[in-house]
Amino acid sequence: MNAIANTRVPFEILTAPQLDVPNDGRPVPLSFFNAGSEIYAQGEKVASHYQIEFGAVRIYRLLADGRRQITAFHLAGETFGFEADLAHHFFAEAIVTTGLRTFRPVAGLDRSRELLPLALRCMVRAQEHLLVVGRQTAVERIAAFLIDMADRQGELAQIELPMSRQDIGDYLGLTIETVSRVLSRLRDKGVLKFHGLRILEICKPETLRSMCE
Amino acid sequence: MNAIANTRVPFEILTAPQLDVPNDGRPVPLSFFNAGSEIYAQGEKVASHYQIEFGAVRIYRLLADGRRQITAFHLAGETFGFEADLAHHFFAEAIVTTGLRTFRPVAGLDRSRELLPLALRCMVRAQEHLLVVGRQTAVERIAAFLIDMADRQGELAQIELPMSRQDIGDYLGLTIETVSRVLSRLRDKGVLKFHGLRILEICKPETLRSMCE
DNA sequence: CGCTCGCTTGATATAGCTCAAAAGCTGTGG
DNA sequence: CCACAGCTTTTGAGCTATATCAAGCGAGCG
Secondary structure (H helix, E strand, O other): OOOOOOOOOOOEEOOOOOOOOOEOOEOOOEEEEOOOOEEEOOOOOOOOEEEEEEOEEEEEEEOOOOOEEEEEEEEOOOEEOOOOOOOOOOEEEEOOOEEEEEEOOOOOOOOHHHHHHHHHHHHHHHHHHHHHHHHOOHHHHHHHHHHHHHHHOOOOOEEEOOOOHHHHHHHHOOOHHHHHHHHHHHHHOOOEEEOOOOEEEEOOHHHHHHOOO | OOOOOOOOOOOEEOOOOOOOOOEOOEOOOEEEEOOOOEEEOOOOOOOOEEEEEEOEEEEEEEOOOOOEEEEEEEEOOOEEOOOOOOOOOOEEEEOOOEEEEEEOOOOOOOOHHHHHHHHHHHHHHHHHHHHHHHHOOHHHHHHHHHHHHHHHOOOOOEEEOOOOHHHHHHHHOOOHHHHHHHHHHHHHOOOEEEOOOOEEEEOOHHHHHHOOO
16 A cells, blocks of 8 residues: 555764764764665664654554554654664654664663653654544644644744655545645635645635634 | 533542552552542643552543543553643543542652653553554454453453443544444454443454454 | 656545434432 | 433434545656
8 A cells, every 4th residue: 555665774974963862972873864764663672762853754553454554753853763662663764865863772871861751742742643533524634734734843834744645644544635635625715825745835824723623 | 512520529548558659658548539520631730640549541632512532541550640741631530430549749759760661651552542543444443442451451251341332432533323333243243242231241352353454 | 758656636435423213221219 | 119210322314524446637757
């Protein structure tokens, strides 16, 4: 159903500046991932976590017949991948070319204090998303998604969607056709304007906000 | 749409044995909640967390028009309520008469280390539940739910559902009628047997398991 | 220039919802 | 112990939002 790219990008460079959370005191290398390449797979036993320097990442799960649910998108600045207790429970892929800092677990260094707030925020996000997917209509889901993206990109009227319609559908529990139809309808109503397929302008933010329920 | 009981049970007793996670070294009181009574509300600023001694709890969110999404059920032995950073993001209610240990935050006592694994498990559960609600059919959702309940009650063939059909529907993103119809269909197929409305026996666990997809 | 791939649009099908009514439980009072 | 009231659950009939299937479109690329 969904083509899953399996190219793991091999190269790593060691030049970039160090971040707040030191990896054992040594500089944290920046790794690059091509669009569609896998960052980690479900079942993998590496308990690293990752901070996005630039780009975007999708976290997802699959059913045996290929149905996919994207549980989260992560954008620049966000941290992900800490759901591994023994092994990862999800897949993570770069959506576009993405640069990541990898924080490997260090013996004797307990990161609970830093990770707990991140885990909580992630849990709350997932549970809030359940309300969207479980109880909202297609229009409400799309509206909620667009507002969320706008908020995360700093409340700009112009937002950039790094992900495809398929990704949006798999995130919201809709088909690609429904996503497309709803977006077209919002465009026709003058709520949105398209500047290219993946850049769109929210012309009537209030209308959009009122559609979330 | 769903009547929300607002009776907060006032009484508290101080006799019960102490648990693993001491509340500042003092014994943790056991509080009782009647069926339907509120444990905490969305927006509340008390950052306690709770361990269930007996009974069952639902965590949920509401839309303005009354649509409800239950994001989690918690059973005896489980801990919940730690999603409050500044304020709770959800409502918590007792489903049946429930006894809780309340752990209040204690200045200078950092519980990150204990809470992180709980938060992670809870996050993974929520994200896995997203796949069920976002991408599975009614039958698959019910099957997944029943298997989950059976697993959590110790793999017994006989399981007890403390929650109503409405609760199950609001957890799985289905209407009460669909829940009822699917359960009836599973009964007619000989997969389930009812011993009273809320006690049921899984006669063909393998068939049920194969329905999760 | 023509292919490919992602997107849009249209027509039709259907799973699950809504509305309605009947059938079981549970508790209360006589 | 029975009868009745107020629930929750089940069942039925018809409807609708969204999925599915199918065709066209347009931008990017060799």
